[in-house]
Amino acid sequence: MPLIPVRAAIYLRVSLDHTGEGLAVERQREDCMQIVSSRGWELVEVYTDNSISAFNKVKSRPAYDRMVEDFTAGRFNALVTWDLDRLTRQPRQLEDWIDAAESQGLRLVTANGEADLQTDGGRMYARIKAAVARAEMERKGARQSRAQLQRAAKGRPPRGIRATGYTLNGELVPEEAAAIRAVFEAFAEGASLRSITAALSGAEPVVRAAGDLTLVQDLPSSVPVLPTRTGKPWNPSTVHGILRNPRYAGWSMLDGEIVRDETGAPVRAEWEPIVPDGVWLEVQRRLDDPNRATNRVGTDxxxxxxxxxxxxxxxxxxxxxxxxxxxxxxxxxxxxxxxxxxxxxxxxxxxxxxxxxxLVETDDEQVSNLAEQVAAQRDRIKRARADYKAELIDGDLYSEIRDEAETEIARLEAERMVITAGxxxxxxxxxxxxxxxxxxxxxxxxxxxxxxxxxxxxxxxxxxxxxxxxxxxxxxxx
Structure with a gap:
């Protein structure tokens, strides 16, 4: 019988490329190319996922997914990778490749020479290695989560992707910090997410016709143009995430929430805040306002x-x-x-x-107290509504409580506006x-x-x- 030609594919991956230069991937490529060349195989394609983890099964690996499709289509019958954990850290995915080796004769070779999925001993070794690697990654994740919690409890900057306006060490980036401050101030004074987003992106005011009228959507002039790291325009959801981030008011945070000490008090951070408490709280009030329409054009x-x-x-x-x-x-x-x-x-x-x-000096403590009083009145309305639904109070009493609370909220809001001129x-x-x-x-x-x-x-x-x-x-x- 004529020999079936061996058409080989190479898969390369590193979880995190610190420099962005792809040097680790290049080292893997050299070793894998040597195997293909020494065995006289025909190289079909090299699939590369740089700086992408294989531990999270939800996270997409574009090159890996394309490689699976190509194998299913019969494009190659040999696969070379530097190590099994470069190919996958998911036991279910490994079983798919083991099935391919057993039923379809796939040659799977690792550059370190440890894997041979066509033998029972090799398959057992691969399964044990995948299980150990996954367990280690889970332990590593738990250690990292614990470390992040400890850092947050001490008010230290979180690790990971830096927030706009700060370095990874929590130092201010002056130009970005000024833009973030302008975003908070503009929103607190009534500008919409869409207009702030447009101003950050350098857009021109939107002009549109409405019957016989021409309406112009003003952009907040105080918000400067700030290029994104990707070079793409800003989007409202990103601006919304910035406005919700307590880090900008100097509060220690973890997973988007303010960290509190054993007494329940919020933990002050080591880094310099970009906006005062009063502005941040006013922004949260606006974001929480159910009457604020945020899902349509023209909210200004x-x-x-x-x-x-x-x-x-x-x-x-x-x-x-x-x-x-x-x-x-x-x-x-x-x-x-x-x-x-x-x-x-x-x-x-x-x-x-x-x-x-x-000109009135802003008293952040007083603003905070007013915000807490407003929140207490809103909670009073919620409790009354729940009591009414549970038939603990009648409609007249519910209406009375609601009207009293809304009147008090209006008074507190007016007092806050006097303090925070903006x-x-x-x-x-x-x-x-x-x-x-x-x-x-x-x-x-x-x-x-x-x-x-x-x-x-x-x-x-x-x-x-x-x-x-x-x-x-x-x-x-x-």
Missing amino acids: RRHLGSGLYMCAVCDSLVKSHGTRYRCAGHVMRSRSVVDAVVLGFVRLRLARTDLADL PTASAILSAPSPVEAFEAADLVAKRAIIDLLCEVRLTSAPRGRKTLDPNSIQITPR
């Missing part, structure tokens, strides 16, 4: 007073409705007229010589010409200044009156 406020001005009848926040501000059943006012009055008031206030008195608002107030700084600011910053300086309530314009009734736009200085 496009108009100066929408969600900021109030109805003088019911104190509800007015919404934009075409060219007007509207509170259903109570108020319908021209946006341009109202905005002109409000902007005129703000310009006069910004021109005052005593403007510095409006860095962008502070920058405008402390500028050489606050009026010019305000005029040059983006929509988010202008809204922050208006909210800081005054409350605006609207009533319906008197019927039949063509001139503006100043009493129909009630502006109360803060």
Whole structure:
């Protein structure tokens, strides 16, 4: 019978390439190529997975998966690898290759000469080695997890992939840290994830038509362009992960959660925080707000007073409705007229010589206490809802508890807003010409200044009156 030609494939892998140069893979390649050459086999292809672990069965190994498909298709009948643990650390995968050696005559050769899957002794050795290797990897994983927990408990920087803004040793990367700080501040002041993401990526403002109107989505001017490590644009989920990370407020963390000591107190980290507690807590409040729509385009406020001005009848926040501000059943006012009055008031206030008195120092401890009180009121509503569902209280009592808690939350939120004017608002107030700084600011910053300086309530314009009734736009200085 004619001899069946041996068509060989080589598989190369290292779990972690520290330098990115692929030197370990090249050393494996040289040894495996020597085997193919010395035996006179025909080399079909070299499959390489660089810096990819074989321990995690969920993690994809593209070259390995392609090699399996090629073997199934009959493209090669010999496989050369440097060591069995380079091929796989999964006993189930090893059994597949053992089946291939027994039933299909696959020649599997290792460069260290230890494996021969065509003999019972070789198969037993391979199974024992795979089991030992997997057990060692599990012990190693447990040791690493324990070490990470110990580091976190002492407030030391976590190992692994570095966070944007920090080195692996927890030192600040100035340019990145400044960008991360701007991201937190912009979101705390009302900018959306999408607009912040677009600003980081260097995108232009989004312009789109809405009937007879042209709407422009302002991008927060305070957020600089920051290239990603991959060179690809930023995405909202990445920005969301940054905003949720307690590391940026100087809290020790593990698996995304703040680490606490034996008393339950959060552990302060050794590294320098990028944002103060107050800003971080405000960001968490916004992210937790169920009324914040995050899954659609256009979550930014496009108009100066929408969600900021109030109805003088019911104190509800007015919404934009075409060219007007509207509170259903109570108020319908021209946006341009109202905005002109409000902007005129703000310009006069910004021109005052005593403007510095409006600057309020942020008290992070006080902000933290307010946030805890808000959380306690929200928990009170949750407990009342659970009691109502369990028929422990009736609907009237549930409504009473909910209304009281929501009223208290509104009061606490208002107090917090007075304390945390926001860095962008502070920058405008402390500028050489606050009026010019305000005029040059983006929509988010202008809204922050208006909210800081005054409350605006609207009533319906008197019927039949063509001139503006100043009493129909009630502006109360803060």
